[in-house]
Amino acid sequence: QQPVQSPQAVILREGEDAVINCSSSKALYSVHWYRQKHGEAPVFLMILLKGGEQKGHDKISASFNEKKQQSSLYLTASQLSYSGTYFCGTEGGAGSYQLTFGKGTKLSVIP
Amino acid sequence: NAGVTQTPKFQVLKTGQSMTLQCAQDMNHEYMSWYRQDPGMGLRLIHYSVGAGITDQGEVPNGYNVSRSTTEDFPLRLLSAAPSQTSVYFCASSRTGKSGNTIYFGEGSWLTVV
Numbered sequence: 001q002q003p004v005q006s007p008q009a010v011i012l013r014e015g016e017d018a019v020i021n022c023s024s025s026k027a028l029y030s031v032h033w034y035r036q037k038h039g040e041a042p043v044f045l046m047i048l049l050k051g052g053e054q055k056g057h058d059k060i061s062a063s064f065n066e067k068k069q070q071s072s073l074y075l076t077a078s079q080l081s082y083s084g085t086y087f088c089g090t091e092g093g094a095g096s097y098q099l100t101f102g103k104g105t106k107l108s109v110i111p
Numbered sequence: 112n113a114g115v116t117q118t119p120k121f122q123v124l125k126t127g128q129s130m131t132l133q134c135a136q137d138m139n140h141e142y143m144s145w146y147r148q149d150p151g152m153g154l155r156l157i158h159y160s161v162g163a164g165i166t167d168q169g170e171v172p173n174g175y176n177v178s179r180s181t182t183e184d185f186p187l188r189l190l191s192a193a194p195s196q197t198s199v200y201f202c203a204s205s206r207t208g209k210s211g212n213t214i215y216f217g218e219g220s221w222l223t224v225v
Contacts, residue, residue, distance in 0.1 A: 002153065030127065032214065041201060041216040042154070077138040087153060089214075098169060101146075 001025050003090045005102035012078045012109050020073040020105045022088030031064050031071040032089040032099060035082075042087060045073075075107070083109045113137050115217035117202050123223045124192040132187040132220050134202030142205045142212075143185040147171065147198040148219075154201065160185055192224045 004023045022031060030049045034042035046057070048064035048071060059071055059076045075082055085106045087098040118133045140188060144159035146169075155198065156169030160179040174196060176188040185204075202217040 041218050044213045044215070047213065089154075098156055098159065100156070100170070103151060103153040 002087055002100055004100040005086075005088060005105050007105060008103070009106040010108070012082075012107065014080060014109060014111055015077050018075045018078060018107060020086050020088075020107070022071045022073070022090070022102055025060075026069065026092055028064075028066060028069050028071075028090050028092065028106040030091040031062075032091070033062055033071075033073050034089065035084045036087065036104075037084040042103045045086075074086050078107075078109045080109050080111070083107055114217050115198075115202055117205050117217035117220050120218065121221045123225060124189070126192060126194060128192050130189050130192065132189075132202070132222070133199055134185045134187065134217060135183050136185075136202075136215075137183065137206060138206075138215070139182060140204040140206050140215075141182070142207055143179065143183070144169070144203045145175070145177065145187045146201045146203065146212075146216075147196075149198050150176060155206060157200075173210040184193060189222075194213065195223045196222065197224045198222060 003022050006021045010018055032047050033045040035040040038070050062073045064071045085104040087101050087104045089101045115136045141162050145157040146154040148154050155171050155176050158177040160166045163179050163182050166177050166179055169186045179185050200220045203214045205212045
């Protein structure tokens, strides 16, 4: 089952914050977050494992609530370089070897 | 370190033709996979492999074949191309494919079937 991402698109001015959500209808073992710029391959951001952890580096962080089967990606003080499409990928079980991606959230940061 | 290398980058096929998308990784990763990406659909898993000699189907396997004779290579074969297979294809690899392991993507192959 494909996870649902929201919003589908968001426009920010430099310095503003954004939250991207990823929800699944089934139990999750891990959530992966990727960013993809137009015409390029997806680039890994972070993985969150079962256990309700929160991770972050620089001004991008994420949380994973396994009970709610949700993950959120937080982008603070956005920069022009943050523009792109963000995908969450979910894994239903340890060792499942199959990552199911959401349809993506297009983020545009303008000056 | 080349990472995951895909060829060709662009290809135009006629309906009914067959072709192979090549994928090679130099990171000694056990797990390799193929995804296709269509506008507004995200990435969908076609086939994957957990090691040499082992392959399995993903979400959208119809019309595609794979084989894994070596750890490094994981080619994707289109048996009889159809316009519905027009897409961007990404090969990916990770150390084990299990939770906690980063998946690395190749640069993509743009395929158009006319």
